[in-house]
Amino acid sequence: MWKLASSGVRAHRGAFAGTAVVLAVAAAVLAVTGVLLESGLRTQAAGDLASGGLLVSLASSYAGTLLVVVVMVVAATVSLALRSRRREFALLRAVGATPAQVRRAVTLEVGVVSLVAAPVGALAGLVGARLLDPLLVRAGMVAPDFTSALSPLPVLAAVALIAVTAVPVGRLGAREAARTAPTAALRLSAVEDREVGRGRRVTALVMTLGGLGTAFSSLWIPGTLGGATASLSAFLLIGAVALAGPVVVGWIFDRLARMRPGGRPATVLAVRNVRGFSRRLTTVVVPLALVVAAATVQTSVNRAVTTAAQQQFVAAVTADLVVTPAADAAPDDVAPDLAAPDLAAQVAAVPGVAAAVPLATVPGQVRTDSEGGALAWEATALRVVPAGTTALDPGVVRGSLADVGTADTVAVSTDTAFQTGAGVGGTLTLRLGEDVVDATVVAVYSRGLGVAGLIVGPATATAHGLPVVTDTLLVDVAPGADLAGTAAAITALGATAADPGTHVAAAMRSAGGENDVGTALLLLLLAVVAVGAASTLAMTTVARREELALLHRTGTTRRQLMAMTTVEATITGVTAWVVGTVAVVPAVVGVSAGLLGGPPVVDVAAYAVVSAGVVLFALVATALAARPTTRVATAVAS
Structure with a gap:
C-alpha cells in the first residue's frame, strides 16, 4: 500500500505540488497566529498583563476566522486534486483494488504531502512572525523592546491542524470512487454529475x-x-x-x-x-x-x-470642547507639566472656561471565565470618571453612574455585561495592579464603543495603587464666551482643544x-x-x-x-x-x-x-x- 501511495504522489507530482503550496501557506499563517498567542501568554506570565492580554485577544479573534478559511481552502484544493484522478481510481477498482485499499492509498498520499509541506510552511511562519513585531510596537500594543517568543509549539499545532483537515478530506474525496462500481466509475470519470447527495x-x-x-x-x-x-x-x-x-x-x-x-x-x-x-x-x-x-x-x-x-x-460627550495634551509636546514647551494632575487647574483658569472635568485611563484586566487561568483574563482599559459629572453621558440603561464614587464599584457597558454576565448589584472580578477585586456593578450603559467598556471612580483606582493621571478634559464654555477664542487660549498652553x-x-x-x-x-x-x-x-x-x-x-x-x-x-x-x-x-x-x-x-x-x-x-x-x-x-x- 505504501508503494502504491508513493507511486501516486510521484505520478501526480504536478497536482500535489499545488496542493503542497496551499498546505504550506496555510500552515505558515497558522504558525504566525500561534506565535502571537504564545507570545501573549508568555508576556502575561512575565508580569506585563496589559500587553499580554492584548496579544491573546488579537490572536484569539483572528484564529476563529483563519480556521474557517483554512478548512475551506484546504478542502477545496485537496478535493480538486483527487477529483482529477477519478479515472485512475476507477481503473484501480477495475483491476481488483478494494474500496478500503483505495481509501488507504489516498489517505497515505495526502498524509505524506501534508507532513512534508506543513512543517516547511510552519517553520517559515515561525520565523516570519517576528516581522509583525514593529507593527505591534507602533500600535502601542507591546513595549518597545518586545520580541516574539519562538518555540516548537506553534509549528506542532499548525502541522496537526493541517493534517486533521487534509487527511479526512482526502478520505472523503476517495469515498465516492471507492464505493462506485468500476464500470460506472469509468463512465462517470468522463462526465460530470451535477447532483449532490441528500446529506x-x-x-x-x-x-x-x-x-x-x-x-x-x-x-x-x-x-x-x-x-x-x-x-x-x-x-x-x-x-x-x-x-x-x-x-x-x-x-x-x-x-x-x-x-x-x-x-x-x-x-x-x-x-x-x-x-x-x-x-x-x-x-x-x-x-x-x-x-x-x-x-x-x-x-x-x-x-x-x-x-x-x-x-x-x-x-456621550455633552461638553463643548475635548482637551488633550499635545502628543508632540516637548519638555521645554510652554506647559511642560500639562499631562500632570494639574491639567484641570490650568485649563480651568483660562478665561471663558466654566468647568473642566478630568478623565483618566488606568490599565486592568477583567475575568471573563470563572474557571481561571491565563486565558480567563482579558486586558482592558478602565475609564476613570468623577462621580456625578454631567459632561459625560454614557447612556445608562440600569443603575446610576453617580455610585461609582465609592471604592471597588464599577459601571459596565452592555458589551461587557453580555460577555461576563455581570448586572447591577452583582460583582465583576477585576485585576487592578497587584490586587484582584470583586467590584460591585452599579450601572450598565449602552455607549461602550465610544466611552469604554468599564468605568470606575478615582477612589477605586487610588485604593489599589493605580496613578490617576488626567489624559482628557471635558470643558464647558461659559455662556456668552467665545468658543473659538477659548479653544485658542487652551491651545496656547500646549494642549489640543476641539469639539467632540x-x-x-x-x-x-x-x-x-x-x-x-x-x-x-x-x-x-x-x-x-x-x-x-x-x-x-x-x-x-x-x-x-x-x-x-x-x-x-x-x-x-x-x-x-x-x-x-x-x-x-x-x-x-x-x-x-x-x-x-x-x-x-x-x-x-x-x-x-x-x-x-x-x-x-x-x-x-x-x-x-x-x-x-x-x-x-x-x-x-x-x-x-x-x-x-x-x-x-x-x-x-x-
Whole structure:
C-alpha cells in the first residue's frame, strides 16, 4: 500500500505540488497566529498583563476566522486534486483494488504531502512572525523592546491542524470512487454529475439558514462581539455554496447558456463548457468568492465599528470642547507639566472656561471565565470618571453612574455585561495592579464603543495603587464666551482643544498602528485564499489537456482555445464576484443594523479593489496555466 501511495504522489507530482503550496501557506499563517498567542501568554506570565492580554485577544479573534478559511481552502484544493484522478481510481477498482485499499492509498498520499509541506510552511511562519513585531510596537500594543517568543509549539499545532483537515478530506474525496462500481466509475470519470447527495443538500440548507440567522446576531449581541459574530455569516454562506456548488453554479451557468451567445466560436464553446462542468468550476468559484467575502466583511465590519464608536462618543460627550495634551509636546514647551494632575487647574483658569472635568485611563484586566487561568483574563482599559459629572453621558440603561464614587464599584457597558454576565448589584472580578477585586456593578450603559467598556471612580483606582493621571478634559464654555477664542487660549498652553466630533475623528486617524496590524493579518488571510484559488485554477486548466487536444483534433485552433479559456475565466471570475457579494450582503446589513441602526456601511474602496482583483486574478492565473497546456494539447493532437 505504501508503494502504491508513493507511486501516486510521484505520478501526480504536478497536482500535489499545488496542493503542497496551499498546505504550506496555510500552515505558515497558522504558525504566525500561534506565535502571537504564545507570545501573549508568555508576556502575561512575565508580569506585563496589559500587553499580554492584548496579544491573546488579537490572536484569539483572528484564529476563529483563519480556521474557517483554512478548512475551506484546504478542502477545496485537496478535493480538486483527487477529483482529477477519478479515472485512475476507477481503473484501480477495475483491476481488483478494494474500496478500503483505495481509501488507504489516498489517505497515505495526502498524509505524506501534508507532513512534508506543513512543517516547511510552519517553520517559515515561525520565523516570519517576528516581522509583525514593529507593527505591534507602533500600535502601542507591546513595549518597545518586545520580541516574539519562538518555540516548537506553534509549528506542532499548525502541522496537526493541517493534517486533521487534509487527511479526512482526502478520505472523503476517495469515498465516492471507492464505493462506485468500476464500470460506472469509468463512465462517470468522463462526465460530470451535477447532483449532490441528500446529506450535502441538508447541510447546505442548514448552513444557509445559520448564515442568515447569524448575520443579524448583532441585533441581540451588543458591540464588537455582535459584529464579529455577524461577520461569520459570510463564511457560513460561502460554505453552503461549496456544499451545494454544482447545483448553484450549474443553475447560474444554465441561465447564461440560455442567452444563446452568438458570434465567435470561442465564446460559444466557453459557455457550453462552463455549463457542462459546473462541479469542476465550483472548486474555482468558491475560493475566489471567499476572497471577496473575507476582504469585504473584514474591512466593512471595521468601518462599522469605527463609525459606531465615533457616533457614540459624540452622543456621550455633552461638553463643548475635548482637551488633550499635545502628543508632540516637548519638555521645554510652554506647559511642560500639562499631562500632570494639574491639567484641570490650568485649563480651568483660562478665561471663558466654566468647568473642566478630568478623565483618566488606568490599565486592568477583567475575568471573563470563572474557571481561571491565563486565558480567563482579558486586558482592558478602565475609564476613570468623577462621580456625578454631567459632561459625560454614557447612556445608562440600569443603575446610576453617580455610585461609582465609592471604592471597588464599577459601571459596565452592555458589551461587557453580555460577555461576563455581570448586572447591577452583582460583582465583576477585576485585576487592578497587584490586587484582584470583586467590584460591585452599579450601572450598565449602552455607549461602550465610544466611552469604554468599564468605568470606575478615582477612589477605586487610588485604593489599589493605580496613578490617576488626567489624559482628557471635558470643558464647558461659559455662556456668552467665545468658543473659538477659548479653544485658542487652551491651545496656547500646549494642549489640543476641539469639539467632540473633530476630536474623535482625529483620534481614529491617529490609530494608524492598530490599523496596520489589522491590515497585515487581513493580507495573511487573503494570501491563504489567493494561493488556494491560484492552485485550483491551475489544476483545473492543466487537467483539461485531453479535452483541449480533442477540440484541436476537431478543428479548433490554438488561438481559439486560448480565447475560449479566457472567456471561461471571465465568466468564472464574474460568477465568483457575484457569489461573494451575495454572501457578504447579509453580514454587512446585519452589522450596520446592530451597531449603527442605519443603512449598511461598506468600505467601497476595498470592495472595488478586491472585486476587480478577483476577475483579473482569474484571467491571469488561467492564462498562465492555459498557455503551456494548450501548447502541449495541440502538439499531442497533431
